[in-house]
Amino acid sequence: MKLKTILAAAAASSIAMGALAHSGATGIVLERMQAMSAMSEAVKKVTPIMRGEADYDADTVRAAAQTFEEHSGTAMTELFPRDNANEKSYAKPAIWEDWEEFERLAVRLETLSQGLAQAADNGLSADEAQADTGAMMGGDASAMMGGDTSAMMGGTSSEVSMEELAQMPADDVFAEISQSCSSCHTRFRAERD
């Protein structure tokens, strides 16, 4: 069984590498794709754990957290030099037009990755407690329809600090990480052909 898993992982990563080679990317664009690939491999490893479908293993979670951290922050932003803006890639020009936001998301990923490493021993959340309703509509006071605390009606909930992350169930921290991947892709990655 173990061997099978390893073989499958080897096959998957060779396919991923093949795809990279096939794209004809070179230089820094290739480095970028390798970094993203490393992260998606790590995501695939921890996702069954985070969904509660595989046995919880803190070491696997820490290893994934380390992979994310290695490719976040300046390690991420350095892969997108401004003089590279015109090179053919999936990177949208918005990266360089809105560099501050791109940098913020890269740094956020770094913080979240460190948070996940610290939260690795916390295990999964006991039950699916719903997101704080107050945040739902984006509000201030009621938080529901438009404020700070409540995210529900559209208010942006304030960013969770490292100390808070360290106390959170690992799957909740991981959900924050995946949201940061998705936010960044939504704004800064072109869609595939």
Add this chain to the structure above:
Amino acid sequence: MRKLILSAVALAAAGIAGVGVVVAWPIKNPVDAIEMTGDAQRGAYLARAGRCIACHTNWDGGGKPLAGGAPLVTAFGTFYPPNMTTSKGAGIGNWTAEQFAAALRQGVSPEGNPYYPAFPYPFYANLSDQDIADLWAAFQTVPAVDEPAPANDVSFPYDQRWGLKLWRAAYMFPPSTRPVEGKSDEWNRGRQLVEGVTHCAACHTGRNFAGGRKLEEKFRGFDGLPGGGRSPAITPEALREGGWSVSDLAYALKTGIMPDGDAFGGSMGEVVTYGTSFMSDADREAMAIYLLNEDETQ
């Protein structure tokens, strides 16, 4: 020749009269008074699931919640999702609950004008009075922003709002949200969400020259989304072929993570970030069960 001119004139007159009839055609159906008390919490949940908040807020532009969304650039022109805050001048602060109900379920403004289908009101047609009351209560909690959204920039002939009445007659289908007997509660809950408030088909179904959904292409994906985006096919067959299980799909709606370890970008990233990530695990799983048509009771 004279006869020809006469018939041309007659035709033109009939055309003008026809347009006159369409212009005067009242489209608003009576709305019963919305009298029940709304639950703002539940309404906010619906506003998340229905993408009200996602679309009517300009997130990238740093806009306030529901103060008007980022422009939607389409083949018909540019649409600006309006200000839905409690501002009396710029938002919906002067509306009644009944006007709100007619806007959502019928796509008709308080003045009796039809909305452009960039607003996915056909999917909201089966919202219950309680749903409307809850949403209404939730929208009352939104801080007022007194700056109106820009007017839509739509070119001729699409700027002729009477034409939308013909559009409604041709393309406004009632959503198939009603429960199907013999199916599980989860499957039916998924159907209610997917076909109704979460309006998956708005982006994942092809549209024709007039922006009407092509029913025979339901959930088969579309290349012409606003802003040039593309959506993949999400039929049960296409999803299975892409390696999606119920658990994968439910988890993707929560986190944006796909089975290959990638994370959603494009407009689906927004759907998750501002919408489905706020839903309950049970609802996301129900949506996945319905989309994959996996019903354990079958």
